[in-house]
Amino acid sequence: MEKYGGGPGINRGGGPEIRGATVVSRPAVIQLKHEILVWRQTAQRINPASREETAVKCLLMQKVLNLESLLRKKLRTFQRQISQEDKNWENNIQELQKKHRITDKILLVKCITVLGIVIFMFFLNSFVPGIHLDLGWIAILGALWLLVLADIQDFEIILHRVEWATLLFFAALFVLMEALAQLQLIDYIGAQTALLIKSVPEEQRLAVAIILVMWVSALASSLIDNIPFTATMIPVLLNLSQDADVNLPVKPLIFALAMGACLGGNGTLIGASANVVCAGIAEQHGYGFSFMEFSGVYPSVLGASVSH
Secondary structure, three states: OHHHOOOOOOOOOOOOEEOOEEOOOOHHHHHHHHHHHHHHHHHHOOOOOOHHHHHHHHHHHHHHHHHHHHHHHHHHHHHHOOOOOOOOHHHHHHHHHHHOOOOOHHHHHHHHHHHHHHHHHHHHHHHOOOOOOOHHHHHHHHHHHHHHHHOOOOHHHHHHOOOHHHHHHHHHHHHHHHHHHHOOHHHHHHHHHHHHHHOOOHHHHHHHHHHHHHHHHHHHHOOOOHHHHHHHHHHHHHHHHHOOOOOOOHHHHHHHHHHHHHHHOOOOOOOOHHHHHHHHHHHHOOOOOOHHHHHOOHHHHHHHHHHO
16 A cells, blocks of 8 residues: 555645645645545554455545545645735634634533642642552542543543553653663763762852753753652752862752753653653644654754753
8 A cells, every 4th residue: 555655746744835836825725634644544554454444445545545636736726826815813713712612611610620629639748648649549530530520421432532552652661761760870870960060160160060950951851751860860969069079059950950851851752741642642633743853843942941
C-alpha cells in the first residue's frame, strides 16, 4: 500500500502549497487536509488478515484518494479566485462560540466539583500528617468518584479513549529515571556543577552560579524528569551555601534551579508530562507531530524562556 503514502501535488508538511504555487490558507482547505490525515491514519492502522479487512482498507484508501483530488480542485479554485474579504476576529469568535458550546452543564459542574476536591486533598495531604494517602491514590479515587457521578452507561467506550500508549511511555520513563538515579548519573551532574562554580573567582561566582544552575537544570530537565533532578540538586546547592570557602546565598540558586527546571520542559517532547499527553491527544485527533518536529523549535523556545 505504499502508493497511497501521499497524493500527487499534495504538500504533506501542512502548508497550503501545491506544485510550487502558494495560496492562502483557508479554513475549508485546512479542514480537508485534516480529514485526509484522519482517513489515512485509520487505513494504516488496519493490518489485513482476511479478504474483508483488505477490502475495507482499500475502500479507506480510495476515500483518501478522492479527498486528495477534491483538495487539488479547491486549491486550484482558490488560486484563481483569491478573495479580498477579511473576516475580523469578532466574527471568528462568534462562530467558534456557536460551534463549540457546552452541551452538558450538569457534567461540567460534577467535573469541577471533583477536581476542586482533589486539588484540595493535594494541599491537605501536604499539611495534615493524619492523611495516609499519597497523591497517586487521591487522583485515582477522584477519577473513580467522577466515573460514578457521571453515570456512564457504556464504560468500554471510555476505555477505548484512554491513551494506553502514553501510559506505557510514562511507565517506561519512570523506570529509566530510577535506573539513572541508581547509576548516580544525576548525582554526577550535580557534583560537576558544584566543581565548576567553585572554580570561578569569588567576585563573579554568584552571577556565574545563577546562570550555570539555570542552564544546567534547563538542559537536563529537557531530557530527563525534572523531579529527581531537582531533588538531587537541592542538597548540592545547600552544601554550596553552607561552604565557608564558597559563601553563596542559597535563595538565588534555588530560584535559578526552579526556573530552569520548569522552563526546560519546553525544550523537548519528553521534557514535561504535559507535552507527552498533548502529543497523544493530538495524534488521536489527527494532528500528530513527531519528536523532531517538536524539537525543531527547541533552541528558540528554550533560549527565550531561560534568557528572560
